[in-house]
Amino acid sequence: MSNIVIVGTQWGDEGKGKIVDLLAEYADIVVRFQGGNNAGHTMVVNGKQFIFHLIPSGILQKKTCIIGNGVVVDPEVLLEELDRLDEKGIHVGPDELQISEKAHVVMPYHKAIDHAREKKKGDKKIGTTGRGIGPSYEDKATRRGIRFIDLIDPDVFREKVNANLEEKNFYLKNYLSSETLNPEKIIEQYNKIAKRLESHITNISVVINRAIKEGKKILFEGAQGTHLDIDHGTYPYVTSSNTIAGNACCGAGIGPKEITGVLGVAKAYTTRVGLGPFPTELFDEIGDSIQKKGSEFGATTGRKRRCGWLDTVLLKNAVYLNGLTGLVITKLDILDGLESIKICTGYEYKGEALNDFPASLKVLAECKPIYETLPGWPEDITNIREMEDLPQNTKNYLNRISEMTETSIHIVSVGPARDETIVLKNPFL
Ligand code: GDP
Numbered sequence: 564m565s566n567i568v569i570v571g572t573q574w575g576d577e578g579k580g581k582i583v584d585l586l587a588e589y590a591d592i593v594v595r596f597q598g599g600n601n602a603g604h605t606m607v608v609n610g611k612q613f614i615f616h617l618i619p620s621g622i623l624q625k626k627t628c629i630i631g632n633g634v635v636v637d638p639e640v641l642l643e644e645l646d647r648l649d650e651k652g653i654h655v656g657p658d659e660l661q662i663s664e665k666a667h668v669v670m671p672y673h674k675a676i677d678h679a680r681e682k683k684k685g686d687k688k689i690g691t692t693g694r695g696i697g698p699s700y701e702d703k704a705t706r707r708g709i710r711f712i713d714l715i716d717p718d719v720f721r722e723k724v725n726a727n728l729e730e731k732n733f734y735l736k737n738y739l740s741s742e743t744l745n746p747e748k749i750i751e752q753y754n755k756i757a758k759r760l761e762s763h764i765t766n767i768s769v770v771i772n773r774a775i776k777e778g779k780k781i782l783f784e785g786a787q788g789t790h791l792d793i794d795h796g797t798y799p800y801v802t803s804s805n806t807i808a809g810n811a812c813c814g815a816g817i818g819p820k821e822i823t824g825v826l827g828v829a830k831a832y833t834t835r836v837g838l839g840p841f842p843t844e845l846f847d848e849i850g851d852s853i854q855k856k857g858s859e860f861g862a863t864t865g866r867k868r869r870c871g872w873l874d875t876v877l878l879k880n881a882v883y884l885n886g887l888t889g890l891v892i893t894k895l896d897i898l899d900g901l902e903s904i905k906i907c908t909g910y911e912y913k914g915e916a917l918n919d920f921p922a923s924l925k926v927l928a929e930c931k932p933i934y935e936t937l938p939g940w941p942e943d944i945t946n947i948r949e950m951e952d953l954p955q956n957t958k959n960y961l962n963r964i965s966e967m968t969e970t971s972i973h974i975v976s977v978g979p980a981r982d983e984t985i986v987l988k989n990p991f992l
């Protein structure tokens with residue numbers, strides 16, 4: 564039995580898409596279990612770049628892909644992704660993509676509220692992706708959400724849209740000073756969408772549990788990152804779902820004993836898109852050069868990603884929050900040519916070392932990173948495929964990460980393409 568969860572260890576965009584695409588070759592089913600199209604997962608295959616926001620990153624390996632009940636799905640975006648794949652000659656039918664009947668639908672009013680709220684908040688905004696993710700999870704928690712099973716029942720759908728809009732339109736108009744939405748227009752548009760997606764909608768927990776019983780291998784694809792987790796992240800500068808590995812069980816409807824391994828993906832440095840604390844953020848030319856060399860722009864919103872040194876306080880947190888069985892280090896090539904590289908080994912708060920990541924943003928704002936400096940390497944490592952061929956200083960950097968986090972490194976990524984990878988331990992073999 565081999566069922567593996569892939570999660571981000573930092574603030575998202577660690578390169579999860581590339582790693583899921585790579586490992587999907589050895590899996591039978593790939594499942595997204597949380598988040599929505601706030602995610603942007605990139606893979607480069609045969610020189611072509613693909614970015615998926617909702618479709619699991621196993622689709623190019625022609626594996627059964629599943630969107631779990633824990634995901635909030637904007638059906639318009641999903642259809643666009645399906646159409647784009649179709650144009651490229653990749654037909655995704657109900658055998659290739661299944662959507663949980665219990666997954667919640669991101670509605671036009673969720674997007675409108677997300678935008679209007681951020682605008683109203685001004686400087687105090689979160690810096691969301693504006694995709695309606697927060698308002699959608701909010702409705703799920705307050706039991707006003709619309710699930711895919713409701714979307715495909717025209718009477719239930721109509722009733723729910725009308726009931727929701729009564730309240731949302733009042734809120735949009737009177738509190739957010741924003742445009743109201745017309746229920747009939749939404750109902751008409753979504754009835755058409757429902758017809759197109761109907762054949763993909765199913766009870767995915769039954770499908771996944773049956774596959775596990777048959778000995779099939781499942782890869783669970785996380786979105787966002789550990790420090791964007793609604794409970795464990797830098798609240799309130801977080802997303803609205805649990806991003807950590809435990810949520811693979813809730814978001815797909817399986818028991819925890821089925822998970823056999825959890826890989827945490829970490830960039831060789833740190834990035835963050837959107838607002839919120841970032842202790843190792845760089846405001847100098849090194850930060851700028853990492854941003855440029857790493858093409859650090861959000862795959863969803865195109866915003867510049869903030870860049871900084873690797874923070875092992877974050878990684879150590881990620882190790883226990885997710886129960887990591889291994890680490891994947893990505894974008895190591897971006898550090899090529901730096902004279903020296905810093906690693907944050909802890910935080911200093913009011914002259915004392917902090918042992919744990921603080922929950923208080925006030926405390927975090929006053930934390931100073933404690934750095935260790937390691938020599939860099941002048942070589943271009945993009946073409947290296949074996950660990951022993953890496954420059955000694957690169958190996959020293961990796962060893963130090965492994966030592967600090969007490970976790971072994973299973974995969975090292977040295978370029979965006981599928982094959983620009985050093986695999987030390989494949990979790991499926
Ligand atoms: P995700 O959200 O975790 O899937 O990550 P994103 O796709 O948002 O961002 C990662 C970016 O880094 C993408 O543009 C990838 O193509 C790219 N990438 C992934 N791994 C590597 C690597 O090892 N080296 C380089 N140079 N780029 C990489």
Ligand code: IMO
Binds near residue numbers: 836
């Ligand atoms: P992937 O899966 C990076 C960030 C947003 C914002 C915060 C809340 O590609 O790693 P939201 O729209 O979720 O309410 O925004 O979370 N965020 C991400 N940052 N990568 C992501 O996904 C993200 N998804 C959300 O920038 O700071």
Ligand code: MG
Binds near residue numbers: 576577605863
């Ligand atoms: Mg991304």
